Every structure is written in structure tokens, then in C-alpha cells.
Amino acid sequence: MNKHGRTMQLFEEQKTQLFKRTDRLFVSLLIVEWLCLVLVAAIVSPRTWVGTSSYIHPHIWTAIVVGALTVSLPVILVKMRTGATITRHMIAVAQMVLAGLLIHLTGGRIESHFLIFGSLAFLAFYRDWRVLITASAITAVDHIFRGMFYPESIYGLINASPWRTVEHVFWVVFEDIFLILGCRQSVKEMQEIAIRQTEVEVSKENVELQVEERTKELKLSEKQLAVQYEVSKILAESITFNSCSEALLQCISNCALGDEKVVCSAIWAQDDSRNALRCASFWSRNEITEGFEFASRELNIQSENDLPGRVRSTGSIQWISNIADETNLQRRRCALEAELKSGVAFPVVVDGAIAMVIELYTSETKLPSVDVFDLLAAIGRQIGQFVLSRRAQEINEQLVKIVESSTDAIYGMNLDLTITSWNEGAEKLYGYTAKEALGKNVLMIVPPDKVEELSESVERAKDGSRLEGRDSIRNGADGPIDVSLSLAPICKNGEIVGISEIDRDIRERKSAEKRVSEFYSIVSHELRTPLTSIRGALGLIEAGIVNQSSQKCMDLIKIGRESSDRLIRLINDILDLKKIEAGMFELQLEPIAADRLLEEAVNSMKGMAVERGVKLSLDKGPDHVTVHADKDRCTQVLANLISNALKFSQNGSEVVVNGIVDAEQIRFNISDNGPGIAESELQKLFQKFQQLDSSDNRKCEGTGLGLAISKALVEQHGGHIGVRSEVGKGSTFWFELPLKSNAESKIAINS
Numbered sequence: 001m002n003k004h005g006r007t008m009q010l011f012e013e014q015k016t017q018l019f020k021r022t023d024r025l026f027v028s029l030l031i032v033e034w035l036c037l038v039l040v041a042a043i044v045s046p047r048t049w050v051g052t053s054s055y056i057h058p059h060i061w062t063a064i065v066v067g068a069l070t071v072s073l074p075v076i077l078v079k080m081r082t083g084a085t086i087t088r089h090m091i092a093v094a095q096m097v098l099a100g101l102l103i104h105l106t107g108g109r110i111e112s113h114f115l116i117f118g119s120l121a122f123l124a125f126y127r128d129w130r131v132l133i134t135a136s137a138i139t140a141v142d143h144i145f146r147g148m149f150y151p152e153s154i155y156g157l158i159n160a161s162p163w164r165t166v167e168h169v170f171w172v173v174f175e176d177i178f179l180i181l182g183c184r185q186s187v188k189e190m191q192e193i194a195i196r197q198t199e200v201e202v203s204k205e206n207v208e209l210q211v212e213e214r215t216k217e218l219k220l221s222e223k224q225l226a227v228q229y230e231v232s233k234i235l236a237e238s239i240t241f242n243s244c245s246e247a248l249l250q251c252i253s254n255c256a257l258g259d260e261k262v263v264c265s266a267i268w269a270q271d272d273s274r275n276a277l278r279c280a281s282f283w284s285r286n287e288i289t290e291g292f293e294f295a296s297r298e299l300n301i302q303s304e305n306d307l308p309g310r311v312r313s314t315g316s317i318q319w320i321s322n323i324a325d326e327t328n329l330q331r332r333r334c335a336l337e338a339e340l341k342s343g344v345a346f347p348v349v350v351d352g353a354i355a356m357v358i359e360l361y362t363s364e365t366k367l368p369s370v371d372v373f374d375l376l377a378a379i380g381r382q383i384g385q386f387v388l389s390r391r392a393q394e395i396n397e398q399l400v401k402i403v404e405s406s407t408d409a410i411y412g413m414n415l416d417l418t419i420t421s422w423n424e425g426a427e428k429l430y431g432y433t434a435k436e437a438l439g440k441n442v443l444m445i446v447p448p449d450k451v452e453e454l455s456e457s458v459e460r461a462k463d464g465s466r467l468e469g470r471d472s473i474r475n476g477a478d479g480p481i482d483v484s485l486s487l488a489p490i491c492k493n494g495e496i497v498g499i500s501e502i503d504r505d506i507r508e509r510k511s512a513e514k515r516v517s518e519f520y521s522i523v524s525h526e527l528r529t530p531l532t533s534i535r536g537a538l539g540l541i542e543a544g545i546v547n548q549s550s551q552k553c554m555d556l557i558k559i560g561r562e563s564s565d566r567l568i569r570l571i572n573d574i575l576d577l578k579k580i581e582a583g584m585f586e587l588q589l590e591p592i593a594a595d596r597l598l599e600e601a602v603n604s605m606k607g608m609a610v611e612r613g614v615k616l617s618l619d620k621g622p623d624h625v626t627v628h629a630d631k632d633r634c635t636q637v638l639a640n641l642i643s644n645a646l647k648f649s650q651n652g653s654e655v656v657v658n659g660i661v662d663a664e665q666i667r668f669n670i671s672d673n674g675p676g677i678a679e680s681e682l683q684k685l686f687q688k689f690q691q692l693d694s695s696d697n698r699k700c701e702g703t704g705l706g707l708a709i710s711k712a713l714v715e716q717h718g719g720h721i722g723v724r725s726e727v728g729k730g731s732t733f734w735f736e737l738p739l740k741s742n743a744e745s746k747i748a749i750n751s
Contacts, residue, residue: 003198011194015127018190020083022125026091027078029122033098034067041105059105070097088126092135095119100142104153113168120175127187129180136176140169224375227251231379235386252379253360310345311357317346317373321365341365346376348383355387409483409503412490415462417442420498429505431477442501445474461489461499474503482510533563576709587630587716594625594659594666601638602657608643613651616642619658627666627737633713634737637721638668640706641733645672648731664739665719671732677725685723686711710735 041063074094077087099115106112116139123131146154147165155164230251238244310318320343343361347354358380403410409426413419419442422434430437430445437444446454450472457467467487474483483503490498537556546552579585602618609616627634638657645655653673660667677685686707714721714735725731 003202006201007191007194007198010197011191014190014194016083019088019126019128023078023082023087023091025125026095026122027075030071030074030091030094030098033095033102034063034071037063037067037098037101037105040102063101063105066101067098070094070101088128088131089134092123092131093138095123096135096138096142100139100146100154104146108151108153108155116168116172117175120172120179124179124183127183127190129183132176132179132183136172139172143168220371224371224378227375228378228382231382235382240390241383241387248383249358252358252376311347312354315347315349315354317344317376319344319367321367323361339363344368344372344376346373346380348380348387350384350387350391355384358383408505410500411437411442412498412500413442414498415496417458417499426503429476429481429483429503430474445476447473447475447480450474457485457487458499461487462496464489464496471506482506531563531567534560585712585716587633589628589630591626592629592631592634594622594627594661597627597631597634598638598657598659598668601635601642604635604639605642605646608646609655612646612649614646614649615652615654616646617654617656619656622659622661622666625659625661625666625739627739629717629737630713633716637710637713637735638670640710641670641735644706645670645674645731645733648672648674650674661739662736665736666739667734667736669732669734671730673730676727676729677723677731678727679725682723682725686721 038060041059071094074087074091077084077090081087096116096119099112099119102115103109103112120132120135123135143154143165147162231248234244234247234251323340323343340361341363342365343359345357345359348356348358358376404423406423406425407428409429410421410423411419411426412421419437419440422432422437426437427433432445442454443451453472457470460467466489467485469484469486471482471484473480474485475481482505484506485504486502488500489496490500537560541553541556546556576585598618602616605616642655642657649655649672655673656669656671658669660669711721714737717737719735719737721733721735723731723733
């Protein structure tokens, strides 16, 4: 029913209730009035006299009979047809008849006429102006006829002017005008009440409908939230998607399609190798789709008409109302065997691309609601966000591991230079643990003379610039450290919130650069000196300054030859060292008598000892001891060590060589009475191109390769080399060789 119809219905109901209520009210009023008329007749004129005889006055009988007849008909109508139009009008007639009867019983007294006006007011309770017309018409007819034929009963006069009737009718009409206006106003108010009530009812219905719809929405939302919560819970408890795919399918299948029974479901993941969708996981509730499961696992989806293929091509949720429409014959056959009728598939989008498609098949043909589609889309977004977050988490974890395991010092600081992160590389490089460094100012590792340089770099980083590969110095727990540093700003939401710094240890590089510089100095000196000698000798001979057959010419030729030998030794040393480093150096091992080896080495250096004015002696040679070694290389090591001892010994001092057997090895010692070596310099001795005096004007010649080559050769034999020295008291260089070769040692161990 529309709003207007409902308003009219309410209006009619209000009028009917009003009419019935007023009918019942008037029934009581008419009965009371009738009884009052009888009482008035009994009081005013109880008896009448004829002579000396008296009897009941006719007025009493009139009141009883006429009143009873007048009241009885309305009472019957009220009982039978309460609220009917005829009932109202009969009550109006009865009311006016009783009013006229009262006027008659009182002999037309003026006071009794007021009942006419009161009756009209009573009848106005009906709010029906037609009732007033009926009552007024009865009153007018009564006044006219009785005024003409029986004026005494209505006016109390035997002869009454017709204008009196007109006057009475006028006042009745006058009152009717106001009463009719009041009735119409009351009816209008009733209509307005009906309209308001209709609006209230409509509003109430709308509210109820809204409440009902909202309740349904809330229930649906609760269900959707419950499903999404379960999906989120499964995803949150899983490390990878593969580990939770089965549980995820089970959750979606149980809840996603509402009352529809999901028979089976599948996940199709992107196979990059074939650029197709391949089934990665499958789950069957009733275990009646074994064939379909196998087919789904093995079958690639190539056609865009297949359900997953359509999802992939459109990027939206797809529904197939009839499995018989499936274009893939094998899938269709398996689905029909499993009594599947319809299916829905939705995509999982990861980083803007469809990563997988999830299918749900049911034995129903009902189209899922929009809410179901919305839920599936939300689940697809959840899974996509999970996969994306896991990828980002894996990347972040890898980055964290890379940073933590980096040998470079990587640390972060905020804009006021407070250290906020500190990796293992920083701990190893600077010697401070993360606990000791975090929360401290970065100036703890910056030397005072580098603070201004740091400030400039930080200001550039705050402006968004990067600084890469600048060599600088930082303070570690054990002293200054040469580093190559890089600074970059740390941004968050487009705002620079900190600075990251990467420091790389370049001490080895600096040391190598220093060694290269020293190498240039040493090699240039070692090359320049013999070349100068050779050039000078050849120049004198070429210019004819000396006679070619003279002794002086022979001396010059000897100088040139010795200088050439020196150059050859330098080149051979460099080549030998490169071979050893490249692993291409092979030893010619053979049994050698240790005492004979020492004697030959000492005898070969006698000439140099005489030139230097140093006494060279063999203190003790090990008797009957054989060592498996490369004789030439061992002689080279002894020659290097003895020549160094002679070079750094003062004229008149002594160099002593001996050999001592200890268990399964022999130690060769070369001791001198030279100036000695400071403990801080000992570690440099066996490094390449290292000399304690690497300047161009040093007193002792050499490339700095002798000890490095000696160390390499001894280690090639499986031995060790070292030095004991004290400043001012001389030095003892030693090296040890095993008495058995490596092959013999292995045989002895195996046996």
C-alpha cells in the first residue's frame, strides 16, 4: 500500500473509532436524558384534576412512551451497526426529539430551549457536519409545525408570531456555522494526524528495513571477516605460500561460498618456464575427484576459454554456470565424472601481475552473490599482499644478512650523528661491539683532524648527495685505521631521517701502495747502480781511454760482468717469486748430507766475507744427517741469509753458521754481531720488497726479495723460517727442514 492509501486508511480508522466511541457515548446520554424527562414530567405535573378526581398527567405518559420509542431505535442501531452513518443520524434525530419533548414538558420555558444548542454541541463530537444538518433540520421542522399548530407547547403562548420561529431557527443556524467550521477543522487535524502517523509508520518501516538490511550486512560482514580472519591467521602462521596452500583452500572452500557445497578446489600458479598456469596445489573434500585431481595437476591451461585462462586474460573473477561449457575436454570429462556443475575462479595479483588463480567447483548451479564475489576478491588481495610481503621480507632478510655478514663496516646514524646501527664488520674493524657503539656519537671513531671533513660530508648527505670512495682515517679501539668511506642519506616517506656510512679497510692497500713505492725505489736503485757501472765501463773502452789489452780494460770488463750478474740475479729473484706465488715452482728433492750442505754454502761466501772484513765460520755441522731437499734451493736460502749477515756486520766482527738436529727436523742458524733489529720491524723482514732502509741512499744493497724468496722456498719444503734479534747485540736467522720428505712421512703414517 502506498503512502496516500495508508494515510486514508488511518484516517478512516480514526473516524470509525471516533464514530463508535461517540455512538456509545450518546446511547448512555439518550438513556439518561429519557430518565430525566420522565423525572421532570413527574415533578412538574405529576397529576391532573377533573373536578375532585385526579389521575396521572398525560405528560408523564408522553415522556415515558415517546421517550422510550425515541431512545429504543438508536440503542438498537448502536448494538447492531455501531459507527454506521445511519446510526449517527438516528442518534441526532433522537437527541433533537428528546430536546423538543423537554420543551413540551416544561410548557415552552425559554430555559429548556438551551438543550437544543447543547445537543448540537454534543453532536459536534462526531466531527461530521452532516449530522448537524440532520439535527438542525429536525429542530427547524419541529419549531415550524408546532409554532403553527401548537405554539403553547414550544413557546408557552397560545398565539406566537412566526418571527419567533425564524428567530429560533436563525440561532440554530448561527451555532451550526461555528460548529461546522470546528468539525471541518477537527477533520483536517485528524487527517494531519493520519499523515504524521503514516510518516511515522513509513519511517519505522524504513528503519526496520534498514535495520534488517544492516543486520544482514553485519552478519555477512561478520562472516566475511571471520573468513578473512581465518585466511589471515593461516597466512600469518605460514612462512611460504606453498606450506599453507592446502589449509588455505580448505578454509576458502568451507566458508567462501556460503551454503553452497564446494566439492573441490585448486590453485594455479604462474609457470615462468612455460608461460602458462599450472596447478600447484589441489584439495578434494569428498575424495571423489581423483581423476580430475590428476588431470588438473598435469594439465597446462593454454586456452583463454578455460576458466583459469579467462581469469588470466581478464584479470577479474569468472564464473562458469555449466561445467559442460568447459573447452578443455579432459577437464570437462573429469568434472562431469565428479558431478560438478559450476565453478568460480578468482585471481591473486602480486605486484600488478596475476601470480596465481584459485578455482572453486560446486555441485550447484546457483550464481554466487555479489557479496561472495567481493569476499573472493578480498581474499585474493590478502593472498597477494601476503606473497608480496613475504617476497619483501625475504629480500629484507637477505639484505640484513648481507649487511651483517659484510666485511665492510656498515653503520647508520641519525641527523645529530648518534649511531643507530652497527654491523659485525664494524665490530671487527673498529673493535667496538654493537652494545658499546649504539647510542654513541660517531665522533668516537673520528680523529680530531677529520671532524671538519666529516661535517662537510654530512652536510652533503643531508642535501641528498652521496659520497663514495673517499680515503680517510678512523679511530679504532687499537689506533688509527685507513678506510675508504661512502656516505648516503637515509630517507623515509621522502624525508631524510639519517645517514648511512660504509667504511672499507684499506690498510692492506695502503701497505701495498707503500711497498710498491718502496719497490720502485729499490728496483730503480738496484737497476741504476749496475747499469751505471756497465755504461761507464763500456764508455771508457769505447772512447779508447784505456788500452783494450791492458789490465785496466780487463778490470772494466769484470765490473761490467759483475754488474750484469747482479741484474740477472734481480730478474731471477723476481721470476722465482712469481713462480712460487703462481704455484708453478717445483722442487727437485733428493737426499742431501746436512754437513756437506753447510760446508759448501759457507765456502761459497768466503770471498764476500774477506771483502767485508768479517770472519765467517762453521761452528758445528751435523754428522751423518740426511735431509730430503732441493740442494740448489737450500743453498740459495743459506746464501741469502749468510750474505745478509755479512752485509750488516761490522768490519772485524764474526758470522757463525751451525746446524742442530731436533727430533725429526734440522735447524740451520746464521748468527751475526750486527746492529740488531727492533721488535716492531721483525714482521716486515720476510715480506716482498721490504727493507728496513728503503731510501735511495741506503748503505746496503738489495731488492728486498731475498728473505721473501727464502721464506717461500723453506715453506715449499714443509719447513719454517724465523729470526731472533736484539738491538745492539746482533741477530740470528734460522730455518728448519723436516728430515723426511712429505712422501716418506705419509708412508710412515699409513704404515
